[in-house]
Amino acid sequence: MPLIRPSRDEDIPAITAIYAHHVLHGTGSFETEPPSVADMTARRQDVLSKGLPYLVVEHEGAIAGFAYGNWFKPRPAYRYSVEDSIYLAPDAQGRGLGRALLAELLARLEAGGIRKAMAVIGDSANAGSVGVHRALGFRQVGVIESCGWKFGAWRDIVIMEKTLGVGNTLPPDGQAPGSGT
Numbered sequence: 001m002p003l004i005r006p007s008r009d010e011d012i013p014a015i016t017a018i019y020a021h022h023v024l025h026g027t028g029s030f031e032t033e034p035p036s037v038a039d040m041t042a043r044r045q046d047v048l049s050k051g052l053p054y055l056v057v058e059h060e061g062a063i064a065g066f067a068y069g070n071w072f073k074p075r076p077a078y079r080y081s082v083e084d085s086i087y088l089a090p091d092a093q094g095r096g097l098g099r100a101l102l103a104e105l106l107a108r109l110e111a112g113g114i115r116k117a118m119a120v121i122g123d124s125a126n127a128g129s130v131g132v133h134r135a136l137g138f139r140q141v142g143v144i145e146s147c148g149w150k151f152g153a154w155r156d157i158v159i160m161e162k163t164l165g166v167g168n169t170l171p172p173d174g175q176a177p178g179s180g181t
Contacts, residue, residue, distance in 0.1 A: 002058060002064070003058040004104045007044060007056045011066070012040055015040055016034070016036070018089050020034035021089070022087050023035075025090075027126065028121065032150060047069070050071065052112065052114075057100065062089075063089070064088060066101075067085060067101045067102060069082035069083065069114065070085070071083075072116075072118055080114055083117075083120055084106075086129070093128065098128070099135060099136065102132055103136055110164040110165045117161065118162075119158075119159070120157055121133070121157060122155060123155045123156060124156035126158070130160070133160045141159050143156050
């Protein structure tokens, strides 16, 4: 039975290894050099410092994947909109772990007041990532063609979105406009 939980400091080497695999062998990330353990530690701390979730999934005693949400853009007005990131170890794919991990991430984001989740998926041929997002209610809102060069070819990005909670029907304070409270 997989366990989804908040990441811990001791998970960083496994997180770094999973991400390095995707950088070196996949087109889901447009990075071309794997970041170091120190880089991944700093990236995780940035997410956590904003009060956003950074989760891992354990399967058969090992870290099988990780997911987090970070502000879509760094300016404060974007603090209710996040971009999700999710990566699985190669041997963990196709077992439903990604769907469970992303579902838990979305639930935690919504509980934390996030109103919009966005996926910026590297490579329009990335059927696994597009499919897991679609299965969890994301809809495609755009494709930016040939915006990245990796592995000797131009790569697209697919942009998907999902409204969380009450979305844009109420302001962040939860009060209806003009309610006088």
